[in-house]
Amino acid sequence: MSHRVTFIPGDGIGPEVAWAARRCLDATGVAFRWEERLAGEAAIKQFKTPLPEDTLKAIQDTRVAIKGPITTPIGTGFRSVNVALRKQLNLFACVRPCRTFAGVRSPFQHVDLIIVRENTEDLYAGIEFAAGEPLTAKLIAQFTAATKQPIQPDAAISIKPISTTATERIVRFAFEYALAHGRKKVTAIHKANIMKFTDGLFMDVSRRVAKAYDGRMAFEDRLVDATCMQLVLRPQEFDVLVLPNLYGDILSDLCAGLVGGLGVAPGANIGDGIAVFEAVHGSAPKYQGLNKVNPTAMILSGVMMLDHLGEREAPQRLAAAVEVFLRDGKQVTYDLKPERNDPTAVGTKEMADAIAERLKTVKVRV
Numbered sequence: 001m002s003h004r005v006t007f008i009p010g011d012g013i014g015p016e017v018a019w020a021a022r023r024c025l026d027a028t029g030v031a032f033r034w035e036e037r038l039a040g041e042a043a044i045k046q047f048k049t050p051l052p053e054d055t056l057k058a059i060q061d062t063r064v065a066i067k068g069p070i071t072t073p074i075g076t077g078f079r080s081v082n083v084a085l086r087k088q089l090n091l092f093a094c095v096r097p098c099r100t101f102a103g104v105r106s107p108f109q110h111v112d113l114i115i116v117r118e119n120t121e122d123l124y125a126g127i128e129f130a131a132g133e134p135l136t137a138k139l140i141a142q143f144t145a146a147t148k149q150p151i152q153p154d155a156a157i158s159i160k161p162i163s164t165t166a167t168e169r170i171v172r173f174a175f176e177y178a179l180a181h182g183r184k185k186v187t188a189i190h191k192a193n194i195m196k197f198t199d200g201l202f203m204d205v206s207r208r209v210a211k212a213y214d215g216r217m218a219f220e221d222r223l224v225d226a227t228c229m230q231l232v233l234r235p236q237e238f239d240v241l242v243l244p245n246l247y248g249d250i251l252s253d254l255c256a257g258l259v260g261g262l263g264v265a266p267g268a269n270i271g272d273g274i275a276v277f278e279a280v281h282g283s284a285p286k287y288q289g290l291n292k293v294n295p296t297a298m299i300l301s302g303v304m305m306l307d308h309l310g311e312r313e314a315p316q317r318l319a320a321a322v323e324v325f326l327r328d329g330k331q332v333t334y335d336l337k338p339e340r341n342d343p344t345a346v347g348t349k350e351m352a353d354a355i356a357e358r359l360k361t362v363k364v365r366v
Helices: 014-027 041-047 053-062 081-088 134-147 164-180 198-211 224-233 245-258 296-308 313-328 348-358
Strands: 003-008 032-036 064-067 093-099 112-118 185-190 218-223 240-243 266-270 275-279
Touching: 003 014, 003 053, 014 032, 014 064, 014 296, 014 313, 014 348, 032 053, 053 064, 053 081, 064 296, 081 266, 093 164, 093 245, 093 296, 112 164, 112 245, 164 185, 164 198, 164 240, 185 198, 185 224, 185 245, 198 218, 218 224, 224 245, 240 245, 266 296, 275 296, 296 313, 313 348
Parallel strands: 003 032, 003 064, 064 275, 112 240, 185 218, 185 240
Antiparallel strands: 093 112, 093 266, 266 275
8 A cells, every 4th residue: 555645846056955865765665656745935936825725635635745945035925834834734732852862963872852843832933013003002902901911012012822722732642642652751941930820730730641641651841941951961861842832932942952953853843634744954955966965864754654544564673773883983974974974974865875875675574
């Protein structure tokens, strides 16, 4: 049986790493029916929009997609293709594993944790009001009157919704994901000591959901600022972390730094019956077309996709092949070498080709 998968190359270095991952996925022997669609800058040129309806429909039809990084404009313009995908497809859970690999320079050893980020609410919901607008002035007056807390008249306003419904859904997802993947502890992250109604709700709901998993999964909750400190002191204490949207975005990059950077950080956005897999790193347009960017994060996102599709042997074989290359440090890109100007470094395509070739001899126990 073949798997229908929407394939979105992306922007900048996106096509290079996306095709590298596709090469490795095909080499596993799993049958795919790839349905290529555009998003981002390439889509703007052809369809005058960064997220065409045809691309959305394809993902809705196939239920699974893998996409290369897409450029997000800063400050003005379209908010984000990634945010739009999460909203329109209701991809409420962002899952980002962070683990150390032998051969990858990192500050720590034996780190293996998973960030589970709520995707639909919090400040990332994008409910904002620009400074100087009449509606913003009206809101400032209403908020000041209601709370007796002064707000500068030239302020911009952003709304932070945190609901019981979305919190319960993401925390339950984190526990179920932890159980399905043999994890031992879930930690809910918040700032409930200060934001008593929004983060306080996240904390209270997390504690309530956790009671249903007593005896099956350990649970704790921690303040986000203390967690940041503990992550850079003792990251091995953490296992699965579940967080509201903004904290999840920030801590997923922090945790990637613990294990060697975004180049080895895969990710997935998952909803009810739909999942989109992508590397955590950006589109890095200055490296576009140079065939030098590390494809590991994108390939590992493919491993996550294989697992999601219910494949058993293929994700283990591909993960094992990647680990071998990272550990050996020979046929890898420049950033994975001890010296970044090492003349033995290979290109993006060459590293993917070598991993694909290695798959022919990798064996695992299922």
